[in-house]
Amino acid sequence: MNSFIAFIMGPMVWISAIIFVGGLLFKGISIIQSVRQKEPYIFSYMTVKHSLRSMGAWLVPFFPKSTRLRPVYYAISYLFHILLFVVPLFLASHIVLINEAFQVSWPALNDGLADWLTLLVIAALIFFAVRRQMVPEITYLTSAIDYLLILLVLLPFVTGFLAYHQWFAYRWMVVAHVLSGELMLIIIPFSRFSHMLTAPLTRAYMGSEFGNVRHARDW
Amino acid sequence: MQTQDNTMTEQSRETNDMKSEKATDPAIESGLKRLTPERIQKTINQVLEKETGPRFKAYVETCMRCGMCADACSFFLSNDRDPYFMPAAKVKNTIWEMLAKKGNVSKDFLRQAVRISHLECNVCKRCAMYCPFGIDIAYMMLLVRRICHKLEITPQYIQDTVNSHSVTLNQMWVKDDEWIDTLQWQEEDARDEFENLEIPLDKVGADIMYSVIAPEPKFQAGLIYQAATMMHAAGIDWTMPSTPGWDNSNMAMYTGDNEISGRIARAFFETAAKLRVKRIVMGECGHAFRSVYDIGNRWNSWVMPPFEVVHALAFYHELLTEGRITIKEKYKKKVTLHDPCNVSRGRGLHDKARQVVNMVCEDFVDMVPNREHNYCCGAGGGVINCGPPYKNERMVNNRNKAEQLAATGAEVLIAPCHNCHSGLEDIIHHYDLKMEIKFLGDLIYETMEKKIYTPGK
Numbered sequence: 001m002n003s004f005i006a007f008i009m010g011p012m013v014w015i016s017a018i019i020f021v022g023g024l025l026f027k028g029i030s031i032i033q034s035v036r037q038k039e040p041y042i043f044s045y046m047t048v049k050h051s052l053r054s055m056g057a058w059l060v061p062f063f064p065k066s067t068r069l070r071p072v073y074y075a076i077s078y079l080f081h082i083l084l085f086v087v088p089l090f091l092a093s094h095i096v097l098i099n100e101a102f103q104v105s106w107p108a109l110n111d112g113l114a115d116w117l118t119l120l121v122i123a124a125l126i127f128f129a130v131r132r133q134m135v136p137e138i139t140y141l142t143s144a145i146d147y148l149l150i151l152l153v154l155l156p157f158v159t160g161f162l163a164y165h166q167w168f169a170y171r172w173m174v175v176a177h178v179l180s181g182e183l184m185l186i187i188i189p190f191s192r193f194s195h196m197l198t199a200p201l202t203r204a205y206m207g208s209e210f211g212n213v214r215h216a217r218d219w
Numbered sequence: 220m221q222t223q224d225n226t227m228t229e230q231s232r233e234t235n236d237m238k239s240e241k242a243t244d245p246a247i248e249s250g251l252k253r254l255t256p257e258r259i260q261k262t263i264n265q266v267l268e269k270e271t272g273p274r275f276k277a278y279v280e281t282c283m284r285c286g287m288c289a290d291a292c293s294f295f296l297s298n299d300r301d302p303y304f305m306p307a308a309k310v311k312n313t314i315w316e317m318l319a320k321k322g323n324v325s326k327d328f329l330r331q332a333v334r335i336s337h338l339e340c341n342v343c344k345r346c347a348m349y350c351p352f353g354i355d356i357a358y359m360m361l362l363v364r365r366i367c368h369k370l371e372i373t374p375q376y377i378q379d380t381v382n383s384h385s386v387t388l389n390q391m392w393v394k395d396d397e398w399i400d401t402l403q404w405q406e407e408d409a410r411d412e413f414e415n416l417e418i419p420l421d422k423v424g425a426d427i428m429y430s431v432i433a434p435e436p437k438f439q440a441g442l443i444y445q446a447a448t449m450m451h452a453a454g455i456d457w458t459m460p461s462t463p464g465w466d467n468s469n470m471a472m473y474t475g476d477n478e479i480s481g482r483i484a485r486a487f488f489e490t491a492a493k494l495r496v497k498r499i500v501m502g503e504c505g506h507a508f509r510s511v512y513d514i515g516n517r518w519n520s521w522v523m524p525p526f527e528v529v530h531a532l533a534f535y536h537e538l539l540t541e542g543r544i545t546i547k548e549k550y551k552k553k554v555t556l557h558d559p560c561n562v563s564r565g566r567g568l569h570d571k572a573r574q575v576v577n578m579v580c581e582d583f584v585d586m587v588p589n590r591e592h593n594y595c596c597g598a599g600g601g602v603i604n605c606g607p608p609y610k611n612e613r614m615v616n617n618r619n620k621a622e623q624l625a626a627t628g629a630e631v632l633i634a635p636c637h638n639c640h641s642g643l644e645d646i647i648h649h650y651d652l653k654m655e656i657k658f659l660g661d662l663i664y665e666t667m668e669k670k671i672y673t674p675g676k
Contacts, residue, residue, distance in 0.1 A: 031273045038272030044522045058351060065592060066349035069290045077285075137295075140302035141284040141311060198281040199352040205274070206353025213513065213523075215567030216591045218348050 008179050016182035023189025024197050031201065046208045054207020055200065057219040064219035073131065080124040084153070087117050088181075093164075111164075118161045125154045152187055155180035244608060246375035247333055251326045254370060259329065262369045263322035266362060267314075275362070278354045279318065282307060288356065291349035293595045294339055297618040304616075306346035306356040309335050313363045333372055336363035338609055339616070342473070342600035343560035348591060357600075364601075365475030373474045376606025380470040383433075385479050388486050389466035391433035399461050401436040405444040409451070412669055416451045418443075421494060422458035428496040429459050430487070432468035432504045432637055442502060445664040453543035454672040457500075464490030467501050469510035473601030477518060484515020491526050503531040503658050505561030505636035506599060513565060530562050532635055535663060536571040539578050543672045546579055550662050552655075553582040555629035557643060558593040559636035567591075572659070576633060579662050586627045594620050596634070598642020613642070614649040621650035635659045 035042050057063055067074040088094055092108035099105040109117070129150050132142045159177035163170060188194060210218035267275070289295050289305035298304050303312075313332045317324060324332075342357035350356075367373055373381070383392045393401075399420070406418040419425065429450065435442050450457045459465060464486040471480035488511075491499050501507060508530050516524040529537075538544040556576050563569040569590040576583050588594065597617030602609075624632060624646070632647070632654050634640040640656060647654050 031277065034273040034276075039274055041517065041522070042274060054353065064348075064351075065588075066287045066290060066351075070287060073285075074287075135286065137289045137300065137302040137305050137308070138284065138286040140305070141286060141307050146284055192280060192283055195281045195283060195352065198277045202277050202281055203351075203353045206347055206355060210348075214565050216564050218353060218591075 005175055008175060008182070012182055013178065016185040020185040020188055023186075024194065027189055027194060028197055031198070042205060045212055046205060047212050050208040050211030051204035052207075053211055054218055055203055057207075057217075058203060076124050076127055080121060080128075083117055083121050083124075087114060087121060087157075090114070091160075115161070115164065118157055118164075121157050122154065122161065125150050125157070149191065149193065152180075152184050152193075156184055244374055246378055247330060247372050250370065250372035251330060254326060254329070254372075256323065259324060259326075259370065260322040263317050263324070263366055266366045266369060267317065267322070270365065271362065275359070278356075278359060279314065281352050282310070282354055283352075285351070287351060288346040288349050288354075291346040293341070293343075293345075293597055293619055294616050296594075297597075297616050297620075304339060306340075309340055310356055310359050314359050317366075329367070329370065329372060332363055333367050333374065336360045336367065337374055337377070337605055338602060338612070340600065341560070341595045341597065341602055343595040344564055345560070345592070345595065348564070361473075361475060364473065365477065368475035373476075374605040374609075376608075377470055377474055377601050377604040380604055381474050381476050381479060384469070384471050384483055388463035388483060389433040390468045390470055391437040393433050393436050393466075395463065398436055398465065401440050402443065402459060402461075405440055405447060409444050409447050412448060413451050413671070416447060418447050419458045420461040422456075423493075424495050425458035426456040426497050427458070427500050428491050428494055428498075429457050429500050429502075430465055430467045431502045432507050433466045434468075434637060435502060442658065442660065445660050446502060448664060448669075449538065449544060449660070449667070452667065452669065452671055453538050454674075455543075458494060458496065460490045460494060462490065467507040467511055468504065469507065469515060470601060470604055472510050472514050473506070473604070480510070480515060481518035484511055485519050487511060487515070488519070488525050496526070498527045498529055500529045500534045501531060503635040503637065503640075503660060505559035505565070506601075506638055509561040509565055530566065530568060531660060532562060532568045532572045532575065535575045535659060539575060539663075544663065545668045546663075546666045547668045548666060550580040550631075550666050551582070552580075552630045553584060553628065554580045554631040554633055554662075555584050555586050555624070555627040556589075557586070557596065557632060557634045557636075557639055558590055559634070559639045560593075560595060560599060562636065563593060564591045569593075572635065575659060575663075579659075579666055584627050584629050586623050588623075594623050596620065596636070596639035596642040597646070599636070599638040603638055603642050603645075610645065614645060617642070617646055618650075621646050621652060624654065625650070625652055630654060631662075632656045633659050633662065 061078055062068050062071065062074070087109070090107070090109045091114050092111055095105050095108050129147060132138050132146060156177060159173055159180055163173040163177050188196070206218055210216050284307065286305065286307065288307050289300070289302070292304060292306050294304035295301065302308055313335055316328065340357070340360045342360055344355065344357045346356050347353055364373070380390045383390055387393065402418045402420065406416060409416045429446060431443060467487055469480055469483045471477070471483060499511070501511070508528070512524055512528050539546070554576065556572060558569045558572070573583070586593070595617075597613055597620055602613060620643070624643070630653070632643060634643050634656055635658060640658065644656050646652070647656060
């Protein structure tokens with residue numbers, strides 16, 4: 001058992017990080033290669049200017065029309081995506097670990113604030129799950145995998161929160177936290193989580209079609 | 220305004236569809252009879268694997284089922300927000316299922332897929348503007364139509380227009396001599412107004428080739444008359460081709476018959492090349508513009524069209540701002556303007572259109588939403604071309620357009636696109652809106668000075 005825990009807390013962290021980065025990298029490269037082979041026309045229409053125009057428009061909160069039609073969902077979703085990166089990357093205890101490994105560090109969030117932000121992330125994820133139940137058009141699209149994806153993100157945040165407070169079974173909670181974090185990283189390149197890579201690409205292409213060919217707005 | 224209760228349960232909808240399908244579309248039913256499970260699977264996998272690429276893959280893998288596309292769709296909004304009609308649901312009920320079952324789908328599934336892709340989506344791309352990721356659902360619906368085409372289960376009426384394209388290179392079985400005859404007839408009539416008016420046929424080296432869609436010579440010849448009057452009054456060096464290639468419409472583009480679609484566009488551009496014209500100007504049609512500005516050129520390996528293609532809206536704008544046509548007295552009635560998807564969302568001509576309307580009309584009121592965000596006419600994307608059997612459901616599926624039109628309080632609706640025009644005319648009658656419907660050219664013709672432009676005056 002101890003050797004299993006040692007593996008989870010040690011080499012597995014590296015393995016999952018490599019799968020996450022390598023998987024996304026591989027996916028990105030294979031997309032570009034595949035575009036070259038099968039759909040080279042995509043490069044004929046893509047322009048940096050219109051790609052950035054479209055991405056920029058969609059990064060400004062409530063600028064696109066559809067985001068104004070679903071303001072609550074959009075606001076929560078927007079905040080969630082920021083916190084999803086900010087909380088783990090600027091958490092003091094994570095920075096300490098990275099400092100031990102690489103001798104680099106950066107300013108950390110105040111622990112109390114990070115604690116609240118973690119609760120916000122958890123609340124947002126619960127909101128997403130409830131929304132899947134409550135809004136008919138979302139329910140219609142939802143399958144079990146959508147809840148599974150929510151669960152996969154929820155786990156590291158919940159276990160991290162519990163581990164920080166050391167309310168019970170601290171040792172096991174840390175193991176569960178690390179394990180679920182690793183699981184999430186590993187799943188990203190192989191699931192719809194990979195929209196972190198593909199969404200900017202589809203956005204850029206549609207933005208280019210609208211800006212470059214259609215001379216119209218796409219927001 | 221009439222409203223119809225169309226909240227149906229999943230089951231009653233299905234049974235309804237089956238009934239109406241069997242009663243109304245022999246092409247789909249007889250096509251389905253001919254299919255074997257092997258052919259279905261082979262065809263679906265061929266299209267989804269060989270005719271798509273990373274773009275399709277990214278669309279399928281990127282959708283997070285957030286539902287933001289729902290608010291974009293006229294079908295969804297007109298059917299009391301029935302989730303079945305939201306854009307992503309159309310993908311779920313066609314593409315996702317085909318992928319999950321690796322093409323091994325039933326005939327009932329295909330019957331529903333024809334319906335979803337051909338009758339419940341106008342491929343207007345409004346949803347692409349509502350998706351945070353810019354996923355192009357219209358593209359995927361056209362892929363489903365492509366599959367239906369290859370399985371030979373395309374709805375009968377629209378298939379007939381494609382057959383006509385294939386044989387005559389025009390959409391309406393217009394014969395070569397009828398075409399020339401119609402042009403000469405309009406030329407003769409228009410000489411009542413301008414003594415020396417000509418519709419110059421095959422004039423090599425003219426500045427402009429004017430092109431129309433086949434329904435114009437078939438039953439709206441007056442539009443050619445009006446265009447000729449404007450060209451003559453504006454002193455334009457123009458011509459019309461006497462040979463096949465004059466029709467810029469393209470229904471094959473909407474049935475997924477890409478090979479014929481490509482042939483049509485190629486013949487069109489070759490006709491212009493043969494006449495060595497500088498530009499192509501076309502009448503008030505949206506899908507035809509899409510064909511020659513966006514789709515047909517790509518199939519024939521031109522990134523952009525080989526000729527400058529000028530839609531009527533942009534051309535009117537040019538004539539009026541250059542003073543080639545002057546307005547005698549502005550149109551008095553209160554007008555509103557419908558932005559067709561293919562020239563607004565497809566080419567950004569909405570602002571020019573508004574400038575023209577304001578130059579021609581005294582009292583213009585915008586509809587809400589407008590420009591790129593305008594609601595679809597419900598007829599475009601080949602939906603109206605699926606014919607009379609589906610008219611009633613088209614009226615139900617476009618209730619939100621009727622509400623949008625009624626809210627303007629306008630007396631006259633300007634619809635600068637043939638498909639929109641026909642669809643909105645049906646809407647106006649069905650919902651008993653007290654509105655006249657006109658092309659922008661109708662109003663310009665009505666209000667313009669009937670004198671010949673001389674430069675410098």
